[in-house]
Every structure is written in structure tokens, then in C-alpha cells.
Amino acid sequence: MTMKSEVKYPxxxxxxxxxxxxxxxxxxxxxxxxxxxxxxxxxxxxxxPYYWLAGFGDYVYWGGEPYGATVGxxxxxxxxxxxxxxxxxxxxxxxxxxxxxxxxxxxxxxYFTGGPFPKPDFIWSExxxxxxxxxxxxxxxxxxxxxxxxxxxxxxxxxxxxxxxRENYVIGQLLDSIEWMEKILGKPYDLEKAIAGMMNSFEAxxxxxxxxxxxxxxxxPIGIRSLMGFMPAHMLYKGEPEAVAFLKELRDEMKERIxxxxxxxxxxxxxxxxxxxxxxxxxxxxxxxxxxxxxFLTNFAYAGGTWAKMEFHxxxxxxKARMPQELGWAPIKTREDLAxxxxxxxxxxxxxxxxxxxxxxxxNALPIAVQFVKYLRADGVVMVSQLACLPQNLGTRDYKVxxxxxxxxxTLVEYNMADPRDVDSAGLLSRLEAFVExxxxxxx
Amino acid sequence: xxQSEEFIQKFRAVMEDPHAYAKAWKARTNGxxxxxxxxxxxxxxxxxxxxxPVRVLGGNEPxxxxxxxxxxxxxxxxxxxxxxxxxxxxxxxxGIVHARSxxxxxxxxxxxxxxxxxxxxxxILMPGHIDSPRALPLxxxxxxxxxxxxxxxxxxxVSEEDLKRSVQEFNRNRALMKQMYGLMKADAPxxxxxxxxxxxxxxxxxxxxxxxxxxxxxxxxxxxxxIGRDPGARLMLAGSVNDNVSFxxxxxxxxxxxxxxxxxxxxxxxxxxxxxxxxxxxxIAQRYIxxxxxxxxxxxxxxxxxxxxxxxxxxxxxxxxxxxIKGLFESHNIPVLVLELDVTVPVGQFRTRIxxxxxxxxxxxx
Numbered sequence: 036m037t038m039k040s041e042v043k044y045p046x047x048x049x050x051x052x053x054x055x056x057x058x059x060x061x062x063x064x065x066x067x068x069x070x071x072x073x074x075x076x077x078x079x080x081x082x083x084p085y086y087w088l089a090g091f092g093d094y095v096y097w098g099g100e101p102y103g104a105t106v107g108x109x110x111x112x113x114x115x116x117x118x119x120x121x122x123x124x125x126x127x128x129x130x131x132x133x134x135x136x137x138x139x140x141x142x143x144x145x146y147f148t149g150g151p152f153p154k155p156d157f158i159w160s161e162x163x164x165x166x167x168x169x170x171x172x173x174x175x176x177x178x179x180x181x182x183x184x185x186x187x188x189x190x191x192x193x194x195x196x197x198x199x200x201r202e203n204y205v206i207g208q209l210l211d212s213i214e215w216m217e218k219i220l221g222k223p224y225d226l227e228k229a230i231a232g233m234m235n236s237f238e239a240x241x242x243x244x245x246x247x248x249x250x251x252x253x254x255x256p257i258g259i260r261s262l263m264g265f266m267p268a269h270m271l272y273k274g275e276p277e278a279v280a281f282l283k284e285l286r287d288e289m290k291e292r293i294x295x296x297x298x299x300x301x302x303x304x305x306x307x308x309x310x311x312x313x314x315x316x317x318x319x320x321x322x323x324x325x326x327x328x329x330x331f332l333t334n335f336a337y338a339g340g341t342w343a344k345m346e347f348h349x350x351x352x353x354x355k356a357r358m359p360q361e362l363g364w365a366p367i368k369t370r371e372d373l374a375x376x377x378x379x380x381x382x383x384x385x386x387x388x389x390x391x392x393x394x395x396x397x398x399n400a401l402p403i404a405v406q407f408v409k410y411l412r413a414d415g416v417v418m419v420s421q422l423a424c425l426p427q428n429l430g431t432r433d434y435k436v437x438x439x440x441x442x443x444x445x446t447l448v449e450y451n452m453a454d455p456r457d458v459d460s461a462g463l464l465s466r467l468e469a470f471v472e473x474x475x476x477x478x479x
Numbered sequence: 480x481x482q483s484e485e486f487i488q489k490f491r492a493v494m495e496d497p498h499a500y501a502k503a504w505k506a507r508t509n510g511x512x513x514x515x516x517x518x519x520x521x522x523x524x525x526x527x528x529x530x531x532p533v534r535v536l537g538g539n540e541p542x543x544x545x546x547x548x549x550x551x552x553x554x555x556x557x558x559x560x561x562x563x564x565x566x567x568x569x570x571x572x573x574g575i576v577h578a579r580s581x582x583x584x585x586x587x588x589x590x591x592x593x594x595x596x597x598x599x600x601x602x603i604l605m606p607g608h609i610d611s612p613r614a615l616p617l618x619x620x621x622x623x624x625x626x627x628x629x630x631x632x633x634x635x636x637v638s639e640e641d642l643k644r645s646v647q648e649f650n651r652n653r654a655l656m657k658q659m660y661g662l663m664k665a666d667a668p669x670x671x672x673x674x675x676x677x678x679x680x681x682x683x684x685x686x687x688x689x690x691x692x693x694x695x696x697x698x699x700x701x702x703x704x705x706i707g708r709d710p711g712a713r714l715m716l717a718g719s720v721n722d723n724v725s726f727x728x729x730x731x732x733x734x735x736x737x738x739x740x741x742x743x744x745x746x747x748x749x750x751x752x753x754x755x756x757x758x759x760x761x762x763i764a765q766r767y768i769x770x771x772x773x774x775x776x777x778x779x780x781x782x783x784x785x786x787x788x789x790x791x792x793x794x795x796x797x798x799x800x801x802x803x804i805k806g807l808f809e810s811h812n813i814p815v816l817v818l819e820l821d822v823t824v825p826v827g828q829f830r831t832r833i834x835x836x837x838x839x840x841x842x843x844x845x
Contacts, residue, residue, distance in 0.1 A: 124802035170799030187607035195602045200620040207613035420550040428550045
């Protein structure tokens with residue numbers, strides 16, 4: 036297919052690119068050396084409020100999904116891990132992020148050092164989905180013989196039932212889990228440090244939202260490959276001042292790029308939003324499309340949820356959210372305040388219209404999703420039937436219909452984001468190329 | 480036809496057209512029929528409200544309707560359940576309820592709520608963290624709300640006495656079901672596994688009292704029944720949901736008897752009874768928290784779990800447990816064959832695999 040590749044805008048590398056890579060590398064090296072450094076090593080879902088661990092002193096939190104994604108970006112190592120897990124009997128239809136983790140564990144091979152798979156002190160994680168997270172971490176806890184605690188934090192209160200009792204259930208588990216960790220670690224809990232960690236995380240979530248929303252500029256200053264490259268500095272360092280400092284620098288650089296008219300894709304002509312993360316082992320599909328003037332502005336999965344907090348306004352605008360103190364929330368004085376503030380922030384105040392928590396209220400979620408895509412001035416949406424993760428498929432059809440009704444061209448593709456064996460790169464590229472032409476035509 | 484045959488035929492007739500049974504019940508009683516999705520739905524509360532709880536089951540036939548609403552990643556049973564609603568087979572329902580379990584069946588439920596006109600729709604947050612002391616207070620509150628919602632739907636509050644009567648009826652039924660499966664311990668079981676599954680499934684769509692009455696009559700004559708077949712290998716059929724009787728028939732036609740099932744269409748549904756002597760709602764909640772768990776709720780790190788044998792394609796929670804279960808059985812010299820089920824059964828392929836599996840038993844005997 037012939038596509039124009041005329042250069043319309045200047046481009047340049049991000050100043051902080053190497054710093055982000057170094058931060059990512061350092062955090063994963065910390066995972067391997069946490070014990071030597073005298074730090075607690077905790078494994079779990081990256082969406083867990085792991086910054087609360089600051090209350091116990093120095094810690095390293097090892098998120099299963101980012102590790103599974105990183106492994107999934109390496110075709111050879113991922114294939115080894117997946118073969119090891121599947122050979123043991125774990126199904127190919129299981130959560131692939133965690134299948135990569137389980138495989139790496141079974142091989143006793145840590146991706147970042149090639150050395151043995153680090154043994155966490157315990158697993159402290161949120162449920163998120165019954166398919167992947169708690170069952171995978173259960174498998175790992177049994178194999179590694181380490182304690183395991185899962186916080187069941189879904190609500191689904193919008194269809195029927197009362198919020199208060201569901202909130203108390205979640206808060207109760209959060210508080211119990213702190214006591215559980217106190218017993219395991221034999222350490223007192225410093226609430227002030229936990230509060231500071233949580234506030235850093237909230238601030239980082241607002242900065243990440245601001246960075247994504249700056250991408251409404253034409254030309255877009257950042258594409259999804261770079262955005263995902265910067266993501267670990269946010270995802271792996273949540274709650275740490277380094278993340279806030281880094282994201283401020285990135286936000287400022289985004290503004291500089293906008294002022295200088297710097298584009299992520301010099302021949303930008305079609306702007307798309309992806310629903311799920313990209314196929315980590317086949318990012319060449321994205322770069323091939325970038326060469327043809329396509330910029331992926333973000334994906335839904337990392338533009339909301341635990342990662343970014345936004346406010347959607349009646350005039351169609353979208354802004355970063357406000358900090359609890361700006362919202363007039365009461366200061367945190369007790370552990371229960373800590374838990375309730377987290378709950379209110381994460382589950383009530385800033386639900387993003389994509390993901391499992393919204394499935395029971397999809398009629399309200401869809402207009403907000405449309406607003407987000409329009410605000411970013413996207414020309415189309417690529418919905419993914421995600422083979423790696425069931426919750427990311429929840430409501431896919433509804434979103435597709437809603438975007439189409441709003442005259443936003445939308446296509447549906449299928450791939451496994453963390454199993455390169457399960458991505459038809461050539462077919463995916465052809466399909467997206469055809470869709471790009473439709474999206475380009477519809478702009479006229 | 481001997482008497483047991485006659486009773487078994489009655490259960491079979493219900494399962495041949497469960498919708499006709501429900502419609503007839505509705506016409507006869509003028510009562511409401513409430514569909515439920517997952518075996519964590521508290522059928523006792525529905526029955527206490529004077530309503531007929533009917534499990535939404537798959538049709539075990541290929542379909543394309545649900546593809547539009549649920550993608551291939553979702554388990555085929557869930558998609559097939561939704562398809563039954565989309566084809567209008569459950570149009571007679573007055574309500575639909577789901578107690579949260581896994582995302583796939585929940586997706587079927589939410590799509591049902593969005594695209595079907597069943598008047599009453601209710602979602603119960605079954606606590607996932609069943610080992611937490613926070614689970615029971617939540618579930619009690621959820622059940623009280625559900626009970627009140629049903630009372631409102633019926634313009635008649637559900638009383639403690641209603642609940643007690645319902646619990647008694649379900650406990651009676653569960654005891655009878657255990658008694659029935661107890662007979663499968665005989666050297667020559669008086670039922671085939673397929674018949675046992677049909678009776679078990681019938682209990683999930685029939686009026687529980689009617690099911691118990693019929694079952695009680697069957698149990699009086701069943702010990703004397705001779706089915707005139709070599710039971711062959713005695714198998715446990717374990718794993719994900721299985722409402723496919725023809726699959727069990729296929730296994731048994733290869734020279735075996737499925738003497739016990741471990742899944743949510745069978746033992747996991749009826750095994751655990753409700754303790755008496757407490758606040759009834761609390762007792763019901765306690766039953767669902769302590770029951771034989773679905774892997775979606777089983778997060779304990781014990782290193783031991785109960786049996787699995789067949790699993791549904793794309794059932795993540797079972798997928799996670801499978802290697803442990805397989806290893807556990809094999810460590811006790813119990814051979815395990817893992818089959819991956821879909822909406823329909825690949826008869827030829829499965830027959831070859833099952834026959835080969837059964838042949839390994841004969842080799843051991845030699």
C-alpha cells in the first residue's frame with residue numbers, strides 16, 4: 036500500500052529518554068539486589084497501593100504486569116518462559132503477563148540479570164481479575180513458599196447493592212493487610228511515610244494525566260512507543276519522589292516540544308488511540324505505521340485506572356484531576372483515613388471510563404470515553420480483542436459502537452500483548468494500514 | 480420400564496426442555512421465575528420469596544450470536560449462556576441475578592442486563608476474599624438487600640420463616656443428592672454418570688421440593704436397579720463447569736463410569752448444607768463462604784487442592800489450579816487425563832484420547 040511520507044514537522048529525541056531507561060534498569064536491578072540492600076522485596080499487581088509499603092521503611096515492589104510485559108517484549112526469552120509455564124500445565128489462555136512471570140520463575144531465570152529468579156518476602160496484591168492476578172500470585176506463592184495476601188477491591192455497586200458495605204469490606208481488608216505485613220516483618224508501621232508515599236503517587240498520577248492530555252496538540256509531541264518507554268519511571272516508582280521529579284521534567288519537556296512545534300511523527304497525518312497496551316513483542320507494527328504518518332496518542336489502559344487521574348467537564352474539556360487538599364478533603368490522621376482516602380481517590384473520584392470497574396455502568400462510561408477521544412483530537416480508535424487479558428475485553432463491543440455513533444472511525448484487531456508467538460504482525464499491519472486510510476478519508 | 484427408569488425419565492424430560500418446565504410452573508403457581516448464572520447465587524433466598532430459581536445453562540450447540548457481545552477470550556460456557564438469552568429462550572424470566580464470581584460469566588450477565596428485557600436485574604457482590612473476616616459481614620448485608628429487593632418485586636416481604644422453610648428444603652435436597660451419589664460407590668453403580676448429572680442439573684431448574692420428592696421416590700428403588708453394563712473404569716470428572724450430558728455419555732461409552740463429578744453443575748452446587756440455629760441470612764452467607772470453592776475464590780496458599788479432570792477452554796482460574804491438582808492425583812498413582820472443553824465436544828478426537836487413557840488402566844492390570 037502506498038502511503039505519503041512527507042515531512043511536515045521537525046522532530047527530536049527526548050532529553051530524558053536515557054534517564055528513563057536507566058531508572059527502569061535500576062529498579063529491576065534493585066529487585067535482584069533488594070535483600071543485599073536490606074530492603075523488603077514485595078511482589079504483586081502493579082495497581083496495588085504499594086507506596087504504603089513506605090511505612091515499613093525501604094522497600095522494592097516488583098509488579099507482575101510490567102515484568103510480564105518486559106519479558107513479552109523479548110521474543111526469545113518470552114518463548115522460553117511461556118514454554119516452561121505451558122509445559123507445567125498452565126493454559127495458553129491464562130493471563131499472559133503472569134504466564135511470563137510464572138515461566139521466568141520456573142526457569143529460575145531473572146530477565147534483567149540472567150541470574151536466579153529473586154524470591155520476594157511476600158506477595159501483597161489486589162484482585163483486579165480472578166483470571167490472572169490472584170491465581171497467578173497464588174501459584175507463585177505456593178512455588179516460592181512465601182506468604183500471600185490479596186485485596187478484593189472491586190465494587191460493582193452501580194447495578195445494585197449499596198456502596199457503603201462494599202467500601203467497608205475493601206477498607207477492612209486494606210487495614211487487615213497492614214497488620215498482616217506488620218506480623219510478617221515484625222516492624223512497626225510509620226503512617227507518615229505511607230501518607231507521603233501515597234501523596235507522591237497521587238501527584239504522579241496527575242502529572243501522567245497532564246502529559247497524556249498535552250498530546251491533544253497537533254502535531255502530537257509524543258507517540259505511544261515513547262510514552263510506554265517513559266511509563267516505567269511512573270509505574271515502577273509510584274510513591275517515590277523520583278517519579279514526581281521525573282514526570283515534572285517530562286511534562287515540561289512536552290511543553291517545550293509543543294512550543295517548538297516538535298512532533299513525535301514528522302509526517303503526522305492520522306492520530307489514533309489504542310484501547311489496550313501495544314503488542315510488546317511486535318512494536319515494529321507501531322513503528323512501521325509511524326513511518327507512514329500514524330501517531331498513536333495513548334492507550335486507554337494506561338490513561339486511566341491507577342496511572343492517570345482526569346476530570347471530564349461538561350464543556351467537553353478534560354483536565355488533570357486535583358489533589359485531595361485542593362478538593363477540600365480532610366487530612367489523613369489514621370490508618371483508616373489512609374485507606375478511605377485511597378479508596379475515595381481510586382474507586383469513586385477518578386474512575387476512568389475503561390476497565391472492569393466500569394462494566395456495570397457502561398452507559399455512563401461510554402460518553403466519557405468518547406469525550407476523551409475527541410478531546411485528544413484523535414481521528415480513530417483501534418479496539419483490541421486482547422488475548423492476553425480478559426478484563427481488557429470487557430465492553431469492547433459497546434465502546435466500538437459508541438465511537439462509531441460519534442463518527443469516530445473504529446476498528447477491532449486481535450493480538451496477545453505479551454506473547455509474541457500470538458501476534459500476526461503482517462496481518463495486523465495490513466489491517467491497520469487499511470484502517471488508517473479509512474480514518475484519513477473520514478477527516479476530509 | 481421399571482420404576483427407577485420411570486423416575487429417571489421424569490428428570491430427563493425436565494432437562495430435555497427446562498423452559499417448558501419453568502413456563503408450566505409459572506402458569507400453575509402464578510409465581511415469578513428468576514434466572515441465575517453462577518452457583519454462588521443464593522437460590523435459597525429466591526425460593527424463600529416464593530419464586531422459582533432457574534439456572535441459566537448453555538445450549539451445547541454452536542452459535543454466533545454472542546460473538547458480537549463477548550469476544551473469543553471469554554469462556555464458551557459464558558458466551559453460550561448469553562446466547563440462550565439472546566435467542567429468546569429465557570423470555571419468560573421475571574428476573575435475572577448474578578453473584579460475582581469470574582469476569583466471563585459476569586460479562587454475560589451485564590450484556591444480558593443491557594440487551595435483554597428481563598424486568599428485574601440484580602447483582603450481588605459475592606466477596607472474592609472468602610478467607611477474610613470481612614467477607615461474612617459483607618455477604619450478610621448483600622443478602623439482606625437482595626431479600627428486600629425480592630420482597631419489593633413480589634409486594635410481599637420475605638420473612639424469617641420463609642427463609643427457614645427454604646433452607647430446610649434445600650438442605651433436604653442436598654442430603655438426597657449426596658445419598659444418590661453415595662450409591663455410586665457400589666461395585667456396580669445403579670446409575671450412569673450421565674444420568675446422575677441429568678438429575679443434578681434438573682435440581683437446578685426445578686422447584687426444589689418437587690425435585691426432592693421425585694428424588695426421594697427414586698432413592699427408595701434405586702439400590703435395586705441393575706443397569707446391565709460393565710461399569711469399567713471408575714472415573715472422577717472434575718474441573719470447570721460442565722452441563723454437557725452428552726460429553727459424560729461419550730466418556731462412559733468408551734468403557735467407564737463417571738462415579739463422581741467435581742464441578743459447579745454437580746457436587747459444588749449441592750454438597751454443602753446450611754447450618755441451623757443461627758440468624759438464617761448469616762447461615763446462608765456462611766454456607767456460600769465456606770462451600771467447596773470455585774478456583775476463582777480459592778487464593779489460599781495450601782499446596783493442596785481438590786480434583787480436576789476436564790477444564791473449559793479459557794477458564795483462567797481452573798487453568799491456574801490444574802498443574803497442582805494433576806500432580807496431586809498422580810502422586811497418589813491416580814492417572815489424570817486433561818481434556819479441554821468447548822461448547823461442543825470433538826467426539827472423534829476425545830473418543831481416541833479417552834480410549835487411550837482407559838487402555839493405560841488395563842495395561843496396569845496386566
